Amino acid sequence: MSSEEAFSSTITDWLFINSWWLLLPFIMLLVVAAFIVAFVLLLYMISPLISPKPLKLNGAHVVVTGGSSGIGKCIAVECYRQGAFITLVARDEDKLLQAKKEVEKFAINDKQVVLCISVDVSSDYSQVENVIKQAQEKLGPVDMLVNCAGTSISGKFEEVEVDRFKKLMEVNYLGSVYPTRAVITTMKERRMGRIMFVSSQAGQIGLFGYTAYSPSKFALRGLAESLQMEIKPYNIYVTVAYPPDTDTPGLAEENKTKPLETRLISETSGVCQPDQVAKIVVRDAVQGNFNSSVGPDGYMLSALTCGMSPVTSITEGLQQIVTMGLFRTIALFYLGSFDSIVRRCMIQREQSKTADKRE
Numbered sequence: 001m002s003s004e005e006a007f008s009s010t011i012t013d014w015l016f017i018n019s020w021w022l023l024l025p026f027i028m029l030l031v032v033a034a035f036i037v038a039f040v041l042l043l044y045m046i047s048p049l050i051s052p053k054p055l056k057l058n059g060a061h062v063v064v065t066g067g068s069s070g071i072g073k074c075i076a077v078e079c080y081r082q083g084a085f086i087t088l089v090a091r092d093e094d095k096l097l098q099a100k101k102e103v104e105k106f107a108i109n110d111k112q113v114v115l116c117i118s119v120d121v122s123s124d125y126s127q128v129e130n131v132i133k134q135a136q137e138k139l140g141p142v143d144m145l146v147n148c149a150g151t152s153i154s155g156k157f158e159e160v161e162v163d164r165f166k167k168l169m170e171v172n173y174l175g176s177v178y179p180t181r182a183v184i185t186t187m188k189e190r191r192m193g194r195i196m197f198v199s200s201q202a203g204q205i206g207l208f209g210y211t212a213y214s215p216s217k218f219a220l221r222g223l224a225e226s227l228q229m230e231i232k233p234y235n236i237y238v239t240v241a242y243p244p245d246t247d248t249p250g251l252a253e254e255n256k257t258k259p260l261e262t263r264l265i266s267e268t269s270g271v272c273q274p275d276q277v278a279k280i281v282v283r284d285a286v287q288g289n290f291n292s293s294v295g296p297d298g299y300m301l302s303a304l305t306c307g308m309s310p311v312t313s314i315t316e317g318l319q320q321i322v323t324m325g326l327f328r329t330i331a332l333f334y335l336g337s338f339d340s341i342v343r344r345c346m347i348q349r350e351q352s353k354t355a356d357k358r359e
């Protein structure tokens with residue numbers, strides 16, 4: 001008796017049946033069940049990867065906080081060039097009017113409007129709510145909100161004024177919560193919309209000199225992830241943008257007091273132009289991508305820090321799976337070089353201090 005016959009006769013003996021083919025229906029049932037389980041598992045894996053329908057910017061109402069300068073102004077221009085109606089929100093009225101004029105140059109039809117409203121997005125929720133109401137009365141419901149108002153301070157932890165920690169959380173974090181809170185109900189009712197948070201590469205990695213700034217940008221990621229899970233069934237998509245250093249009045253201001261370490265470390269990913277950044281982040285928001293990164297370092301940082309953040313396309317998911325280990329390996333070298341920058345700067349400072357004393 002061959003081993004196969006021995007095996008089938010053991011099974012048939014064991015099940016008290018006289019022929020193994022009586023098992024055939026059960027085997028078929030098992031196979032079908034396995035297929036169903038595999039199919040359901042596949043559906044579960046694929047369902048978060050299905051991309052949303054792109055937003056049509058032509059005729060849409062886009063509100064840009066921080067739209068009077070730098071990245072925000074370029075985002076407004078980018079949306080206006082695609083036919084959107086724009087509301088610019090910031091504090092300084094002169095800067096707002098100046099920005100309005102610049103944006104209006106890029107009109108593609110004579111119906112387009114640029115509205116300016118002055119408010120501090122971080123101080124009082126009811127004021128922000130009012131501003132959004134005014135904007136909706138004039139230009140209709142908000143289709144896309146861009147939270148770009150923000151500011152930065154760099155300096156060693158013990159040298160940053162204590163009240164700056166609060167200030168940055170207020171402007172960068174609460175200043176994004178308030179406008180979002182003011183638009184969300186209408187977006188949910190209309191079952192459509194886009195919300196962008198402008199974080200920073202310093203919202204993905206904590207760096208020397210950014211003990212006050214980084215946490216306020218990390219916070220946006222937590223807000224964005226939680227909010228996205230709530231509003232995805234309403235067809236509203238959240239985008240978090242992580243730009244590197246970008247050539248804006250804000251960066252020029254920050255550079256005046258930037259520690260040498262922070263400057264040397266930030267130089268790793270170079271300086272971008274705000275119109276380039278705007279093109280990329282607007283494209284990602286239109287497509288409904290959760291993550292928007294700029295440049296090769298930005299791409300690596302985003303893949304590396306994706307964690308449990310939402311995925312918006314099959315390619316994105318696959319790229320993250322495949323590249324994670326490799327990018328962590330590269331990251332170890334970066335971290336080593338950052339440590340050595342910090343050490344070298346410290347030694348240099350100490351040497352110049354002792355030299356000063358001797359003189």
Ligand SMILES: NC(=O)C1=CN([C@@H]2O[C@H](COP(=O)(O)OP(=O)(O)OC[C@H]3O[C@@H](n4cnc5c(N)ncnc54)[C@H](OP(=O)(O)O)[C@@H]3O)[C@@H](O)[C@H]2O)C=CC1
Nearest residue numbers: 066068069070071090091092120121150200245246248250
């Ligand atoms: N430039 C860079 O290197 C990078 C910048 N970012 C982020 O991008 C965003 C824009 O930066 P950038 O273009 O450089 O900045 P700018 O300083 O050039 O512009 C900031 C804008 O925000 C407005 N703003 C600031 N505070 C408030 C407030 N409390 N209420 C309402 N509006 C406010 C400003 O207008 P006003 O002062 O009149 O209110 C201005 O329109 C910021 O969130 C920044 O953190 C991220 C990565 C890199």
Ligand SMILES: CCCCCCCCCCCCCCCC(=O)[C@@H](N)CO
Nearest residue numbers: 152200201202244245266297300330331
């Ligand atoms: C595989 C791993 C790759 C790692 C690459 C790491 C690169 C780190 C560079 C960080 C630059 C931080 C810029 C902050 C810009 C900013 O927000 C302020 N300028 C605002 O004014």
